[in-house]
Amino acid sequence: MSARVLVVDDIHANRRLMEAKLEAKYYTVLLAENGLDALEKARTERPHIILLDVMMPGMDGYEVCERLKQDDATRHIPVVMLTALNDREDRLRGLEAGADDFLSKPVDDFALMARLEALTRYNAVASELRQREATSAQAASLTDEEQNELSRSANILVVDAEQRIADRLITPLKAAGHFAMSWQDSQGGRAKSRDLDLIILSMSNQTYNPLKLCAHLRSMDSTRDVAIIVTCDPQDREIAAQALNLGASDIVQTPVDTQELLARVSTQLKRTRYIEILRRRVDRGLELAVIDQLTGLYNRRYMLSQLQQWMQRASVGGKPVSVIAFDIDHFKQVNDQHGHEAGDVVLQAFAERIRTNVRPKDIVCRPGGEEFLVILPETPGDLACVGAERIRHAIAADPFMLQRSAEEINVTVSAGVATFLGEDDTLANLLHRADTALYQAKQSGRNRVESVAA
Numbered sequence: 001m002s003a004r005v006l007v008v009d010d011i012h013a014n015r016r017l018m019e020a021k022l023e024a025k026y027y028t029v030l031l032a033e034n035g036l037d038a039l040e041k042a043r044t045e046r047p048h049i050i051l052l053d054v055m056m057p058g059m060d061g062y063e064v065c066e067r068l069k070q071d072d073a074t075r076h077i078p079v080v081m082l083t084a085l086n087d088r089e090d091r092l093r094g095l096e097a098g099a100d101d102f103l104s105k106p107v108d109d110f111a112l113m114a115r116l117e118a119l120t121r122y123n124a125v126a127s128e129l130r131q132r133e134a135t136s137a138q139a140a141s142l143t144d145e146e147q148n149e150l151s152r153s154a155n156i157l158v159v160d161a162e163q164r165i166a167d168r169l170i171t172p173l174k175a176a177g178h179f180a181m182s183w184q185d186s187q188g189g190r191a192k193s194r195d196l197d198l199i200i201l202s203m204s205n206q207t208y209n210p211l212k213l214c215a216h217l218r219s220m221d222s223t224r225d226v227a228i229i230v231t232c233d234p235q236d237r238e239i240a241a242q243a244l245n246l247g248a249s250d251i252v253q254t255p256v257d258t259q260e261l262l263a264r265v266s267t268q269l270k271r272t273r274y275i276e277i278l279r280r281r282v283d284r285g286l287e288l289a290v291i292d293q294l295t296g297l298y299n300r301r302y303m304l305s306q307l308q309q310w311m312q313r314a315s316v317g318g319k320p321v322s323v324i325a326f327d328i329d330h331f332k333q334v335n336d337q338h339g340h341e342a343g344d345v346v347l348q349a350f351a352e353r354i355r356t357n358v359r360p361k362d363i364v365c366r367p368g369g370e371e372f373l374v375i376l377p378e379t380p381g382d383l384a385c386v387g388a389e390r391i392r393h394a395i396a397a398d399p400f401m402l403q404r405s406a407e408e409i410n411v412t413v414s415a416g417v418a419t420f421l422g423e424d425d426t427l428a429n430l431l432h433r434a435d436t437a438l439y440q441a442k443q444s445g446r447n448r449v450e451s452v453a454a
């Protein structure tokens with residue numbers, strides 16, 4: 001997987017060196033020599049990742065990062081800051097400025113490639129989800145609640161055969177507000193893996209095969225999306241590289257620097273939670289697209305697509321599909337006499353009564369207003385009439401409660417039944433016949449079921 005990387009550094013030789021390293025790994029490289037240049041290129045060239053030098057004359061890296069993160073057009077681009085060796089102050093300032101990751105100068109090639117690979121993979125998922133979200137303007141910014149979610153405390157599992165080493169990591173994680181426990185303790189306490197947010201997995205341990213464990217965690221539903229940070233001895237880089245290939249999210253070298261670990265933990269948590277938020281939004285978008293928000297029934301769009309599919313099956317030799325069109329009798333009077341709020345209560349109760357009086361395979365829809373439609377798959381017309389009669393009776397049998405006033409009102413419904421006639425029939429004709437039957441029911445005094453003979 002490749003990516004477009006913007007390299008920002010004030011020193012020409014540094015830019016060229018980085019360019020050569022990245023191009024050797026087939027990244028596409030863009031260069032910027034100062035802050036303004038970087039902001040301009042980030043906006044116009046839309047790089048996937050930005051490698052940003054901290055020390056630059058004029059606008060320094062912190063300010064560039066802040067500005068990138070304030071701009072809707074660039075805030076989603078991960079920024080990796082290049083800081084002086086092990087300078088904690090630098091890193092803290094970088095975090096505050098919104099940096100996504102850090103690398104120490106001089107840049108270690110292995111660490112550089114590990115970060116880029118992890119970011120490239122993350123980018124691929126995040127950008128796909130952002131694209132699937134209906135409104136891209138909304139996608140760039142998170143609500144306050146979602147922002148809080150990114151930084152809430154996490155459940156962290158530390159996997160190291162040596163309890164002493166695990167404890168050395170657990171103490172600072174707890175001090176930072178997380179819930180952390182060792183592998184040994186979790187098995188004693190039977191922690192549920194589904195509640196985990198992050199796993200820290202030692203690669204330098206001999207009592208289990210760390211790569212096998214990494215692959216196993218990625219293959220299980222409960223831990224598939226959990227971030228994994230592997231810790232490894234500088235000599236075990238080959239194993240660490242394989243771990244990345246198996247889906248580990250990041251690498252920290254041993255002996256572990258506590259500050260670095262905490263920064264990487266927070267980065268990984270932010271990424272996995274951001275992905276979670278995007279996934280949820282996509283799901284919600286899909287739901288909004290097919291569900292009527294007032295009643296929870298399927299909307300007109302879904303109704304038409306389902307009907308089309310069942311008609312297609314019927315026309316290639318499947319059993320017939322029927323529909324029942326419902327219209328609440330004198331619904332306008334409910335609204336006029338009791339108000340629109342009462343009208344909504346009736347619509348919701350009405351929907352519920354239909355739902356509890358159909359078979360599991362029937363599809364109950366609210367195409368609009370006080371109209372409802374039930375699709376009855378694999379059902380001939382006479383059976384559909386029986387179903388319609390059952391619903392009509394269930395509506396008329398008991399009055400509806402108007403919540404606020406505890407008042408009761410009687411509601412009745414008229415229904416029209418129609419059945420798909422085979423390949424010469426069309427969706428429009430089928431719905432038209434159901435409407436005609438419904439009209440007849442209204443004309444014949446309401447609170448009744450009619451069907452149109454073919």
Ligand SMILES: [Mg+2]
Pocket residue numbers: 009010011053054055056
């Ligand atoms: Mg510099």
